[in-house]
Amino acid sequence: MSELAALIWDVDGTLADTERDGHRVAFNNAFSQAGLDWHWDVELYGQLLKVTGGKERIRYYLDEFNTAWERPANLDRFVAELHRQKSEFFVSLMEEGRIPPRPGVIRLIQEAADAGIRLAIATTTTPANVDALLNRFFGPQGDHPFELIAAGDVVPAKKPAPDIYRWALEKMQLSPDDCAAIEDSRNGLLAAQSAGITTVVVTVNGYTDNEIFTDASLIVDQLGEPESPLQVLGGAESHATMVDLGLLRRLHALS
Known part of the structure; x- marks a missing residue:
């Protein structure tokens, strides 16, 4: 195994708890604006998270939970526009500062950047959503340390397909053996x-705390801070007490 050279991050649920109080709220706002009587409560949204990608999630909802709704002639256009409106609401939520980073996230990103570890993002969310989050956490002038943002529809197949990771690895000219990934879900792990x-x-x-994470290097409830240690749920x-660069290097050497 080569030395750890890069750290690739998921976004939603990993960098921040964006799903329940971010994307779900933004979807509901978009539905209301479009005159739809749809409402995704916390429990339903948990079921919809089985599918990655916002447009794909809308289609899954229609296929499995709202089959009686009369679909427009051009469903693709309708879904794309609804998702565009949802993304605008999500960006507004981020700009209002309503979604903080998860514990340990900024600490670990800065530690890795200071040590010369290359940083990338591999996510199914749209680039606008990623930009809004990074602008909120690192400032609006592109001061974040991520070398590459692989997001949205740059690949056709969303997680659990490996396409977004393969795309990032190709663009950065990295071998999978050079990297570690930070994820929050079984789809992301796969x-x-x-x-x-x-x-x-x-x-x-x-x-995601009830999902199965077979062969994950480490499963934790958060990345941890000095005053807020993590809880190890599985793995080595x-x-x-914290996921730091030293721990990542040890895990990488064992994998």
């Missing part, structure tokens, strides 16, 4: 593993 990345840390949230390093 995507990273299918791309050949064997060092994957899973930081669960309220929507059972006595860890």
Whole structure:
């Protein structure tokens, strides 16, 4: 195994708890604006999260939970416009500062950047959503340390397909053996593993804490801060209190 050279991050649920109080709220705002009587409550949204990608999630909702709704002649255009409106609402929520980073996220990103570890994002969310989040966390002048943002529809197949990770690895000219991934869901874990990345840390949230994370390097409830240690839920390093660069290097050496 080569030395750890890059750290690839998921966004939603990993960098921040964006799903329940961000994307779900933005979807409902978009539905209301479009004159639809749809409402995704917390429980329903948890079921919809089985599918990655916002446009794909709308279609899944129609296929499985709202089959009686009369579809427009051009469903693709309708879904795309509805998703565009939803993304605008989400950006507004981020700009209002209503969604903070998860514990340990900024600390670990800065530690890795200071050590010369290359940083990238691999996500199914749209580039506008990623930009809004990074602008809020790192400032609006592009001061974030991420070398590459692989997001949205740059690949046709969303997680758990490995395409977004493979695209990022190709653009950065990296081998999977050079990298570790930070994810929050089973779909994300499967995507990273299918791309050949064997060092994957899973930081669960309220929507994913009951999922199965077979062969994850480490499963934690958060990345941890000095005053707020993490809880190890599975994997190696059972006595860890924070996910830091030293721990990632040890996990990478074992994978």
